Amino acid sequence: MRYDVLTIFPDFFESPLNQTILKRAIARGLISVNVHDIRDYTLDKHRNVDDSPYGGGSGMVMAAQPIVAAAEDIRAKRGASESLKIILATPQGRPFEQKIARELAGFKNIMIICGRYEGIDERVIDILNPDEISIGDYVLSGGELPALVIIDAVSRYIPDVLGSETSVEMDTFSHGLLKYPQYTRPEEFMGLKAPSALLSGNHKEVERWRRRESLKRTLEKRPDLLEKIELSEEDKIIIKELKK
Numbered sequence: 650m651r652y653d654v655l656t657i658f659p660d661f662f663e664s665p666l667n668q669t670i671l672k673r674a675i676a677r678g679l680i681s682v683n684v685h686d687i688r689d690y691t692l693d694k695h696r697n698v699d700d701s702p703y704g705g706g707s708g709m710v711m712a713a714q715p716i717v718a719a720a721e722d723i724r725a726k727r728g729a730s731e732s733l734k735i736i737l738a739t740p741q742g743r744p745f746e747q748k749i750a751r752e753l754a755g756f757k758n759i760m761i762i763c764g765r766y767e768g769i770d771e772r773v774i775d776i777l778n779p780d781e782i783s784i785g786d787y788v789l790s791g792g793e794l795p796a797l798v799i800i801d802a803v804s805r806y807i808p809d810v811l812g813s814e815t816s817v818e819m820d821t822f823s824h825g826l827l828k829y830p831q832y833t834r835p836e837e838f839m840g841l842k843a844p845s846a847l848l849s850g851n852h853k854e855v856e857r858w859r860r861r862e863s864l865k866r867t868l869e870k871r872p873d874l875l876e877k878i879e880l881s882e883e884d885k886i887i888i889k890e891l892k893k
């Protein structure tokens with residue numbers, strides 16, 4: 650997977666890409682993240698990337714020209730044959746969720762445009778027709794953190810990025826449920842014991858306990874998620890019990 654990120658703050662990405670899983674994935678050549686400074690595509694001598702909004706109002710608007718020039722340059726370099734997805738991080742986008750992360754992992758190239766300030770010139774959207782993605786109903790100072798969120802979540806689906814093949818499937822949300830509680834040594838801590846089912850050594854019992862806890866947590870904390878998934882007959886019985 651190759652990511653191209655368009656930003657006016659390229660330094661923003663240095664530390665996050667240089668830690669743990671993403672760092673290792675980059676070092677092993679499983680993913681590459683290429684950060685491009687939008688300012689490098691400006692045409693004026695002051696290298697301006699923004700201007701005041703037509704119609705008045707506060708703040709500045711990111712101009713279309715350098716963003717479109719950067720995107721077209723990268724698109725041309727990737728070549729028409731390779732699959733390329735263009736994403737614009739914006740609070741106006743469709744809500745990012747696990748299934749979108751999985752879907753995006755199917756592309757060879759992902760370009761993420763990070764907006765800033767009060768917005769970007771609408772013609773960027775008209776011309777590039779990006780997939781507009783929001784990471785939640787709150788406003789951040791720019792698209793840089795959302796870009797990192799998307800890169801992290803998508804990269805977990807790239808083969809070999811995670812230590813064990815199965816772990817992304819075990820994540821919260823992968824099956825539409827919250828993850829079960831986890832415990833590690835010691836067996837007892839400050840008077841609290843790890844659940845006996847997990848210490849039993851009985852694989853079936855462990856699985857049953859985890860499924861039940863996943864359902865219980867989801868019912869308590871995110872009952873809306875239960876509406877969206879298909880439950881087995883066994884799950885339905887467990888939920889009925891839990892509701893009592």
Ligand code: ADE
Nearest residue numbers: 738739740783784789795
């Ligand atoms: N830019 C600013 N806020 C954002 C959000 N919530 N999601 C995506 N991009 C953004």
